[in-house]
Amino acid sequence: YEDPPGLVEKTDFLLREWINIYNSQHQGRDSTKAFSIFVHQMNVHGILKTDDLITRFFRLSTQLCVETVYRALLDKSNANMTLIRPKCYHTLDAFVRLVSLLVKHSGDANNTTTKIHLLNKVLGIVAGCLLQDHDTRTVDFQQMPYQRIFTMLFLELNAPEPILEAINLHVLTAYCHTFHILRPSKAAGFCYAWLELISHRVFIGRMLATTPQQKCWSLYAQLLVDLFRYLAPFLRNAELAKPVTMLYKGTLRVLLVLLHDFPEFLCDYYYGFCDVIPPNCIQMRNLILSAFPRTMRLPDPFIPNLKVDMLPEISYAPRINTNISLTISPAQFKKDLDSYLKARAPVTFLSELRSNLQISNEPGVRYNISLMNALVLYVGTQAIAYIRNKGLTPSMSTIAHSAHMDIFQNLTVDLDTEGRYLFFNAMANQLRYPNSHTHYFSCTFLYLFAEANTEVIQEQITRNPTYKFWQHQFVHCAPEIEKLFESVARSCF
Amino acid sequence: PLQKEHQQQFQLMEAAYYHMPHPSDTERIRTYLPRNPCNTPSYYIQA
Amino acid sequence: MVSDQFGVVGLLAFIRAAESDPNLVSLALGQDLTALGLNLNSPENLYPSFGGPWADHPCRPQDVDFHVPPEYLINHAIRDKLAAMKLSRYKDDLLFFMFYTSVGDVLQIAAAAELYGREWRYHMEEKVWITQVPGMAHIEKTQTYERGTYYFFDVQSWRKVAKEFHLDYSKLEGRPVLNSTSTV
Numbered sequence: 260y261e262d263p264p265g266l267v268e269k270t271d272f273l274l275r276e277w278i279n280i281y282n283s284q285h286q287g288r289d290s291t292k293a294f295s296i297f298v299h300q301m302n303v304h305g306i307l308k309t310d311d312l313i314t315r316f317f318r319l320s321t322q323l324c325v326e327t328v329y330r331a332l333l334d335k336s337n338a339n340m341t342l343i344r345p346k347c348y349h350t351l352d353a354f355v356r357l358v359s360l361l362v363k364h365s366g367d368a369n370n371t372t373t374k375i376h377l378l379n380k381v382l383g384i385v386a387g388c389l390l391q392d393h394d395t396r397t398v399d400f401q402q403m404p405y406q407r408i409f410t411m412l413f414l415e416l417n418a419p420e421p422i423l424e425a426i427n428l429h430v431l432t433a434y435c436h437t438f439h440i441l442r443p444s445k446a447a448g449f450c451y452a453w454l455e456l457i458s459h460r461v462f463i464g465r466m467l468a469t470t471p472q473q474k475c476w477s478l479y480a481q482l483l484v485d486l487f488r489y490l491a492p493f494l495r496n497a498e499l500a501k502p503v504t505m506l507y508k509g510t511l512r513v514l515l516v517l518l519h520d521f522p523e524f525l526c527d528y529y530y531g532f533c534d535v536i537p538p539n540c541i542q543m544r545n546l547i548l549s550a551f552p553r554t555m556r557l558p559d560p561f562i563p564n565l566k567v568d569m570l571p572e573i574s575y576a577p578r579i580n581t582n583i584s585l586t587i588s589p590a591q592f593k594k595d596l597d598s599y600l601k602a603r604a605p606v607t608f609l610s611e612l613r614s615n616l617q618i619s620n621e622p623g624v625r626y627n628i629s630l631m632n633a634l635v636l637y638v639g640t641q642a643i644a645y646i647r648n649k650g651l652t653p654s655m656s657t658i659a660h661s662a663h664m665d666i667f668q669n670l671t672v673d674l675d676t677e678g679r680y681l682f683f684n685a686m687a688n689q690l691r692y693p694n695s696h697t698h699y700f701s702c703t704f705l706y707l708f709a710e711a712n713t714e715v716i717q718e719q720i721t722r723n724p725t726y727k728f729w730q731h732q733f734v735h736c737a738p739e740i741e742k743l744f745e746s747v748a749r750s751c752f
Numbered sequence: 753p754l755q756k757e758h759q760q761q762f763q764l765m766e767a768a769y770y771h772m773p774h775p776s777d778t779e780r781i782r783t784y785l786p787r788n789p790c791n792t793p794s795y796y797i798q799a
Numbered sequence: 800m801v802s803d804q805f806g807v808v809g810l811l812a813f814i815r816a817a818e819s820d821p822n823l824v825s826l827a828l829g830q831d832l833t834a835l836g837l838n839l840n841s842p843e844n845l846y847p848s849f850g851g852p853w854a855d856h857p858c859r860p861q862d863v864d865f866h867v868p869p870e871y872l873i874n875h876a877i878r879d880k881l882a883a884m885k886l887s888r889y890k891d892d893l894l895f896f897m898f899y900t901s902v903g904d905v906l907q908i909a910a911a912a913e914l915y916g917r918e919w920r921y922h923m924e925e926k927v928w929i930t931q932v933p934g935m936a937h938i939e940k941t942q943t944y945e946r947g948t949y950y951f952f953d954v955q956s957w958r959k960v961a962k963e964f965h966l967d968y969s970k971l972e973g974r975p976v977l978n979s980t981s982t983v
């Protein structure tokens with residue numbers, strides 16, 4: 260508010276000067292020579308005198324560039340869009356070049372703090388302008404100017420230069436924070452550009468491949484969680500509107516690239532992803548669960564007499580980058596849960612279990628799905644540790660008759676069909692490549708099927724003929740169902 | 753049914769759907785051979 | 800049996816809906832993941848040429864920008880001195896290059912139109928460019944087909960290769976048409 264008098268005019272003048280310099284014949288793409296002259300001009304006009312003035316200069320510049328784009332895009336006198344967009348790019352690219360040069364040459368060559376501070380400032384200003392523009396113009400909001408600023412600035416700051424390499428991790432962190440601020444649930448009108456930004460080949464490469472020790476993996480995972488969280492309400496309905504289908508298919512493409520190139524990333528963060536993906540999004544969930552470490556040689560599941568219990572991998576726990584016990588709340592429930600797991604008492608804990616998971620009576624949103632997921636994984640991992648501490652390995656016999664199986668059996672019997680579906684889904688989320696969790700939950704599924712006291716429970720689990728599966732009515736309820744199970748069985752045998 | 757907040761998000765997303773990003777929005781300016789996407793016959797090579 | 804969507808009846812509803820209304824089951828039974836324009840069997844990483852979430856095919860070589868020394872970027876100095884693009888000036892070789900690298904672009908159609916004008920014809924089934932060998936008589940010719948020796952443009956070896964061929968006229972593309980609003 261209350262820009263000093265004359266600042267808007269000065270900013271406009273300087274910006275036009277710079278755009279002319281940037282696009283002039285003599286300066287080339289590097290612009291370094293012209294830059295030092297321009298910085299002097301900025302000083303003469305007092306722009307660089309105080310932090311406040313620098314901030315205002317960037318805000319005004321951003322707004323002026325964006326306004327130019329809006330005027331061009333909405334100019335009905337010029338119908339040739341293929342000419343309009345490049346004109347907009349000239350303005351935006353010049354602004355981006357100015358920002359990148361200011362960041363690069365801010366402070367001393369070895370002083371990274373000043374550079375990062377300036378970058379964070381600029382990204383914050385552009386994000387702030389975006390959000391304000393988005394909330395003001397609503398359905399008339401245009402994604403393009405902001406998307407181009409973020410993209411081209413990122414490409415400039417990832418040039419192979421020593422000054423930039425030294426601050427690259429900070430650049431990536433700053434970008435991730437900015438993208439998190441601009442996540443689709445905060446700026447839905449920017450969602451398509453946002454997905455393009457976080458899936459840009461250079462951004463993915465830097466975040467997941469070239470930055471050492473996987474330092475940016477957790478930041479990237481947060482962005483994917485932001486995406487799934489945004490999509491979730493729209494995906495809960497079976498029929499998708501066209502805008503949702505577009506975003507969903509785009510998400511699938513990105514997931515496929517991640518599955519192909521960075522399966523370990525999906526392995527490490529699968530829990531957080533599955534926690535926010537709606538239970539009806541089976542294909543998307545399965546894409547994530549199908550990831551396995553590239554160093555692992557998977558056995559052929561269709562080998563006759565494959566002895567899963569003999570695979571060495573089932574002794575090893577997978578990495579999970581979430582502290583599950585912290586997501587179990589409220590604290591009293593967690594305390595009661597730990598008490599029951601320790602002492603298998605009081606029995607009232609079991610009868611109260613369902614009410615802890617139920618949050619409303621409305622169908623479709625009856626249960627706290629995150630709590631269900633956390634409870635299942637926590638109890639399962641505790642069970643594995645409990646069995647190992649007795650010098651045993653998890654199997655159909657050792658998993659039975661324990662506080663842990665009490666909880667699973669109680670949930671199986673006490674929940675309604677929706678709750679049971681979510682509970683089994685939480686267990687199915689652990690069925691991945693061979694590891695101790697996959698093995699434990701496989702055994703648990705089989706055990707619950709075998710011990711079920713009603714067909715309803717067995718119907719909601721399906722399994723192979725060893726458990727007299729084919730004698731059940733639900734297998735033969737319709738020709739399509741019979742065909743489906745037969746084809747699955749044929750492929751197994 | 754969608755909550756009010758999500759209905760509003762959908763409206764904004766739908767408006768953006770009709771102004772999708774253009775491939776050239778995230779590329780260096782092509783002076784000589786700008787992108788000019790069009791539908792080509794399905795029997796032409798696609799990749 | 801369970802009578803709501805959480806049992807086998809719910810699964811049955813999905814299976815039946817897949818035949819009558821595939822849009823209803825796109826999240827469960829799923830999209831065709833092989834139809835999203837990604838080569839999932841590629842031994843190389845996909846991300847370096849990932850065209851983005853809306854792209855039906857990977858980046859073309861000319862789409863992937865690369866950092867080069869600023870001295871290489873002479874565009875600003877020479878851009879006003881270069882002749883305008885005119886396809887009729889270029890050799891067949893360059894036209895084929897444009898056709899094969901400008902997938903999904905007006906330039907692909909423009910190159911095809913220029914090649915057509917030079918008596919090359921695109922075989923829609925074989926997906927190759929063919930032209931007659933000058934001075935070579937037909938072995939057989941009817942109203943619907945002919946047989947003889949033709950030049951094929953071989954993309955792998957990047958040259959014309961002479962081959963005897965049964966040419967069905969219905970398989971040849973007509974003159975490629977450039978949309979009036981598209982310009983190169």
